[in-house]
Amino acid sequence: MSVGLLAVVDDILTAALKASSKSAGVVIDDAAVTPQYVQGITPARELPVVGKIALGSIANKFVVIIPLALLLTAFAPWVLPYLLIVGGTYLCFEGAEKVLEWFGLGHGHGETATRDERRLVLGAVRTDLILSAEIMLISLSNLDPGMGVWSTFAVLAVIAIVMTGLVYGAVALLVKIDDIGLAMAKNPDRRIRHTGTRIVRSMPAVFRMISVVGTVAMLWVGGHLVLANLGEVGVPFTADLLHRVEHALAPLGGVVVWLGDTLVSALAGLAVGLVIVGLILLIGRIIGKRPSFSEGGESPESLRA
Secondary structure, three states: OHHHHHHHHHHHHHHHHHHHHHHHHHHHHHHHHHHHHHOOOOHHHHHHHHHHHHHHHHHHHHHHHHHHHHHHHHHOHHHHHHHHHHHHHHHHHHHHHHHHHHOOOOOOOHHHHHHOHHHHHHHHHHHHHHHHHHHHHHHHHOOOOOOOHHHHHHHHHHHHHHHHHHHHHHHHHHHHHHHHHHHHHOOOOHHHHHHHHHHHHHHHHHHHHHHHHHHHHHHHHHHHHHHHHHHHHOOHHHHHHHHHHHHHHHHHOHHHHHHHHHHHHHHHHHHHHHHHHHHHHHHHHHOOOOOOOOOOOOOHHHHHO
16 A cells, blocks of 8 residues: 555656656746845845745645646646736736836836835736746646546646745745845854855845846746747747747757747747737826826836736
8 A cells, every 4th residue: 555655656756857847947937037026125024025925826826727727628728828828928018017117117116015015925926827827837738648637636736836945945045145145244254254245245236137037037938928829829920930940040059049939039028018018008098097107107017906
């Protein structure tokens, strides 16, 4: 009995490892995106906020994504590409909004986060829903189709817990590493003190880089979701575009192919996001709200809240 149970557990863990390996890129994106939502809050609230977002991520996976994925896979698999297109479009919108903020056309997230922690967490959990959905759906697509429902659920549950731990463990380390540096800077040992000072001084640049990487990640993942899944619903030229880029760059090696795919997806994501921003601005003007990205004005984020 125990041997059989151990064999089942081993099969589940092995299947989880194989199925999740292809979603590693999205996990990195998730870890890069999330720290942006913690900027601007007091240090004492950083870990509690990360904890709330992590709990929201677990709820996303177990309450929404896994049950929906199992149901749709069983009864309406044709719906999945449409859901991924909607999710990708939302990520494109988020990324385009942040790009506009770089050029002074937005109010930024940090100031809002300081005033309203609940809204900050909800925004992070919404974004996590899209990224988590892609992680779980990619993993689901790599499972054996003949696997039973409960075995599939068990594998997805393991992936959900492990991925959430990896992402938000990394996020917690990133947001508290400056505090670690401050503690090291007070150490009597000169070398440790010097290292701590360098860590503290480097953190603003690190978070600027994370902000850029996170924004590009949203555009890349969102754009790729839209391009790839439009091909699944009868608009083949978008998926063909990605295939042509990959084929043209194939002689240059896998890294160049990945970079080309990422660039095309990110540019497409930015274009889609800007279109959505423009539509929201237009709708706002039509209904009389006159949304604006200028300082102190309304933004698309305020309209969707």
